Amino acid sequence: MKSIFNYITGIFKGVWTLLKGMSVTGKYFIRLDKIVTQKYPENRKKLKMYDRFKGEVIMPHDAGNYHRCTGCGICELNCPNGSIEVLTDKITTTEGKSKRILDKYIYHLSMCTFCGLCVKTCPSTAIAFSQEFEHAVFDRQKLTKVLNKQGSSLVKDIAE
Amino acid sequence: MGYQRYDLAPLTHSIDLFLYNHLPATWAFIAEMTIIGVVFLIFYAVIGLYLVLAERKVCAFMQNRIGPNRVGWFGVIQTIADLFKLLMKELITIRKADKFLFNLAPFIVIIASFLGLAAIPFAMGLHAIDFNIGIFYIMAVSSVGVVGVLLAGWSSNNKYSLIGAMRSGAQIVSYELSVGLSLLVIAIYSGSLQLSTIVESQADAWWIIKGHIPAIIAFIVFITAGTAETNRGPFDLAEAESELTAGFHTEYSGIKFAFFFLAEYMNMFLIASVAATVFWGGWMPLHIPGCEGFNNAMDFIPPICWYFGKTAIVILIMMWFKWTFPRLRIDQLLTLEWKYLLPINLVNIIVVALIVLMGWYIK
Numbered sequence: 155m156k157s158i159f160n161y162i163t164g165i166f167k168g169v170w171t172l173l174k175g176m177s178v179t180g181k182y183f184i185r186l187d188k189i190v191t192q193k194y195p196e197n198r199k200k201l202k203m204y205d206r207f208k209g210e211v212i213m214p215h216d217a218g219n220y221h222r223c224t225g226c227g228i229c230e231l232n233c234p235n236g237s238i239e240v241l242t243d244k245i246t247t248t249e250g251k252s253k254r255i256l257d258k259y260i261y262h263l264s265m266c267t268f269c270g271l272c273v274k275t276c277p278s279t280a281i282a283f284s285q286e287f288e289h290a291v292f293d294r295q296k297l298t299k300v301l302n303k304q305g306s307s308l309v310k311d312i313a314e
Numbered sequence: 315m316g317y318q319r320y321d322l323a324p325l326t327h328s329i330d331l332f333l334y335n336h337l338p339a340t341w342a343f344i345a346e347m348t349i350i351g352v353v354f355l356i357f358y359a360v361i362g363l364y365l366v367l368a369e370r371k372v373c374a375f376m377q378n379r380i381g382p383n384r385v386g387w388f389g390v391i392q393t394i395a396d397l398f399k400l401l402m403k404e405l406i407t408i409r410k411a412d413k414f415l416f417n418l419a420p421f422i423v424i425i426a427s428f429l430g431l432a433a434i435p436f437a438m439g440l441h442a443i444d445f446n447i448g449i450f451y452i453m454a455v456s457s458v459g460v461v462g463v464l465l466a467g468w469s470s471n472n473k474y475s476l477i478g479a480m481r482s483g484a485q486i487v488s489y490e491l492s493v494g495l496s497l498l499v500i501a502i503y504s505g506s507l508q509l510s511t512i513v514e515s516q517a518d519a520w521w522i523i524k525g526h527i528p529a530i531i532a533f534i535v536f537i538t539a540g541t542a543e544t545n546r547g548p549f550d551l552a553e554a555e556s557e558l559t560a561g562f563h564t565e566y567s568g569i570k571f572a573f574f575f576l577a578e579y580m581n582m583f584l585i586a587s588v589a590a591t592v593f594w595g596g597w598m599p600l601h602i603p604g605c606e607g608f609n610n611a612m613d614f615i616p617p618i619c620w621y622f623g624k625t626a627i628v629i630l631i632m633m634w635f636k637w638t639f640p641r642l643r644i645d646q647l648l649t650l651e652w653k654y655l656l657p658i659n660l661v662n663i664i665v666v667a668l669i670v671l672m673g674w675y676i677k
Contacts, residue, residue: 165654166657175639176634178638179632179634182378182540183375183376183634188378189378191378193380193383240631
C-alpha cells in the first residue's frame, strides 16, 4: 500500500519539479530586457564595460602627473610570463639618503595573459586594469608600452 | 458553419479538373502527383530550415542570448546560408563502412518523415491523402525512421554510432507504445481513425476540452513520448554529443548529415501537428458551445492560421522541454516509459472507455 502511495506522490512531485524548471526557463524566455549579449561593433559608442573586466594593465596618474609606483618590482617577480620589466634609478635625496625611484615601467601586452597577479600583489595599488580591449595593432612594437608618463614622479604621501 | 467559407476543396478540385480536361488521364495523374510532390518538397525544406532557426532563437532567449542576428534581418536567412555551406561540404566516404547501407540510411530517415506529412490535414480541403486509418498510417511511417537510424549506426562501422543506434532502437520500440495508446484515447472519443473526421468531430469544442481529464493526461503522455520518438530534447541519447560524439550520425558529413538534421526537425513538426490535430482541433477554430457570436468571430480567422498557430505552440513546448531538462540516462529512459507512462496510459484508456460508455463527456 505504501509503495503505491509513494508511486503516485512520486509522479506528482516529479511533474511539479519539472514545471518548476520550466518556469525558470520560461521566465527568461519572455524577459528580453535581461539579454546579456552585446551587439559589439554597432554599439561600440555606448558599450558599457564592467569594472571587473581585465583589459590591459595601466598606471593611473593623478592631476599633478604623480603615480604611486615605488619601483619595488613585486609585480615583475609575480608575473608568470615576464611581461613586466621595472627599470629603476638610484637618486640621492636632499637629506643625503640614497633612494630608489621608478625610471621606466615596461609592459609587454603581447606576452600578458591578464591573470591579474601584478595588480593583486602591488603593495601601493600603483597599477590597475583598464576596460580597453581593442588591442589590435599593425606593428608588434606597439604592444610594448611604457606605463609611467613622461616626467611623472612618485606621489608625495608614499615618498615620505 | 462559418468556417466552411474557407473550404479549399473547390480550389483543389478545379485544379484536378483542369489537368484532367487538358491532358490524357495518365499524364494528368503524373502531373498531379508531381505538383503535390514539389509542393511538399518546398514546404519540407522551408519548414525544416525555419524550425532550425526557431530552435536557435528559442534556445538563445532561454539562455539570455540573442541568437543568430547577423545574416539577414534578425538572422532570417542564417539557416539558408548554413544549408549552402552543408551542400558544398565534402561527402567523406568511410573506407570500412558498408557503402550501400551507409548511403541508404539518411534517405530512409528523411523519407519516413516525408511520408507522414502526406496525411496531415493542413486546412479544410487541403489534405494530400485522407486515409480512413490516418492516425495508424502516421504512426506506422514515423516509426520507419528508426530503421534508418539503426542502419546508419550499423553501417558506419564505429562504436559510438552503434551504441547510439542501439539506444535509439530501444527508445523507439518503447515509446511507440505510449504514442499509439495516447492517440487511442482520442480515437475512442471520436470513434474514428480518419484525421478529417477527427477534426470535424471537434467543430463544437476541441477534444482537450470535451474529453477533460483523460484527454489532458493523454496529451501530456503524447507530448512526452512524441519528444522521445523524435530523438530530441531530454531524450536525445541516440546522439548524446557529450558521451557519443554525435551518436548515429558521427561519420556523416555534408548533405547526408543535413538530411538527418532536417529529418529530426520535420519529425518534431509531424508530432506537433498530430498533437495539434488530434487534441487541439487541427485547423478547427476555437469554438465554445453556446457562444454563437464568439464562434462566428473565430470563424473569420482562416483555418490554415489556426493549424499553424497550434502547431507552433506545441513545437514551442517541445523546444522548451529540450532547453530546460537534462538528458536522461538509458535506464531512467526505460523506467519512465515502462513504469510510468505505459501503466498511466493503460489505466487512462480503461477510464476513457468507461466515460464514453456512460457518456460522461461534453457531446
